[in-house]
Amino acid sequence: MELLLTDPLDMHLHLREGEMLRTVAPLSAKDFAAGVIMPNLQQPVDSLVRLLAYRDEVGKALSQYLFTPLMTLFFKNYSEKELLEARPHILGIKLYPAGITTQSESGVRDIRGAYKTFELLEELRIPLLVHGESNGFVMDREREFISVYQQVARDFPQLHLIMEHITTADAVRFLDSSDKVSATVTLHHLLITLDDVAGNMLEPDLFCKPIAKTPHDRETLRQAVFSGHPRLMFGSDSAPHPRHKKECCGCAAGIFSAPVALPLLAQMFEEQGCLDKLQGFVSDIAKQRYGLPEFGKTVRLSKENWKVPELYDTVRPFYAGQTLQWTATI
Numbered sequence: 537m538e539l540l541l542t543d544p545l546d547m548h549l550h551l552r553e554g555e556m557l558r559t560v561a562p563l564s565a566k567d568f569a570a571g572v573i574m575p576n577l578q579q580p581v582d583s584l585v586r587l588l589a590y591r592d593e594v595g596k597a598l599s600q601y602l603f604t605p606l607m608t609l610f611f612k613n614y615s616e617k618e619l620l621e622a623r624p625h626i627l628g629i630k631l632y633p634a635g636i637t638t639q640s641e642s643g644v645r646d647i648r649g650a651y652k653t654f655e656l657l658e659e660l661r662i663p664l665l666v667h668g669e670s671n672g673f674v675m676d677r678e679r680e681f682i683s684v685y686q687q688v689a690r691d692f693p694q695l696h697l698i699m700e701h702i703t704t705a706d707a708v709r710f711l712d713s714s715d716k717v718s719a720t721v722t723l724h725h726l727l728i729t730l731d732d733v734a735g736n737m738l739e740p741d742l743f744c745k746p747i748a749k750t751p752h753d754r755e756t757l758r759q760a761v762f763s764g765h766p767r768l769m770f771g772s773d774s775a776p777h778p779r780h781k782k783e784c785c786g787c788a789a790g791i792f793s794a795p796v797a798l799p800l801l802a803q804m805f806e807e808q809g810c811l812d813k814l815q816g817f818v819s820d821i822a823k824q825r826y827g828l829p830e831f832g833k834t835v836r837l838s839k840e841n842w843k844v845p846e847l848y849d850t851v852r853p854f855y856a857g858q859t860l861q862w863t864a865t866i
């Protein structure tokens with residue numbers, strides 16, 4: 537069995553910098569036509585100069601593959617002039633509440649203080665991508681943040697607001713209620729729950745932010761995806777860390793799923809009898825929501841066993857060492 541995907545897109549991707557970038561970028565570039573590149577580097581990407589330099593660095597790391605990095609700026613209160621200059625080069629602006637995840641210490645503390653910039657984004661039709669978690673109890677953070685999404689969606693009705701990596705039934709309910717709002721969901725939140733992370737021996741490779749939730753949450757996400765929800769897109773949130781940052785005291789949050797994303801999605805959609813929905817989930821819905829062009833790439837998924845490597849350089853991938861039923865080639 538074989539499946540041809542047109543322009544698979546990863547709408548939430550961490551490529552890092554330097555050596556790590558050179559290790560992971562070709563793995564995404566092989567399987568995907570484009571990816572939304574997150575700006576939370578050591579020094580956040582918060583100016584056009586930094587963004588263009590980073591885009592160059594990404595471009596050099598892609599190997600021979602056809603792949604478009606869709607760049608994002610780290611949220612701060614930008615002037616209209618800055619946004620106008622950046623607009624042709626960016627897909628959107630990524631907002632992190634302060635201190636919530638990797639390199640988010642300089643994120644937003646007060647949402648009202650960001651209103652001036654939200655107004656400009658709405659006016660200039662620049663999407664706002666949000667890591668939607670409060671500072672509360674870890675299992676409640678996303679649910680608590682939904683009131684912020686509600687407020688922003690109400691006060692800026694024309695703003696394209698994207699709830700990044702949703703993990704809960706509450707988030708799906710809010711997405712259902714507002715046709716202006718879009719969301720991304722990761723591969724791992726469709727597969728694991730908190731039990732897989734901490735129910736037995738602690739699994740550092742499955743520790744991520746937002747943390748995996750309950751079986752009910754996972755089931756609700758899966759139903760939304762498999763039924764072809766019109767505003768729910770694939771974003772891997774693939775976030776590599778070297779092994780010594782995972783298997784240590786103070787394990788870093790992030791799952792490196794980019795190399796296994798398409799094969800595992802095909803496996804999952806096949807099991808559910810909805811392989812016909814995969815093209816929409818990994819490409820068409822995102823193209824429609826963001827108004828993206830055709831990228832002209834075809835990726836072939838064949839039903840052939842593939843053993844996932846134990847390591848890519850220093851990084852252990854999701855499903856390391858396991859045999860998957862599908863293989864992706866170009």
Ligand SMILES: [Zn+2]
Binds near residue numbers: 548550574773775
């Ligand atoms: Zn992320």
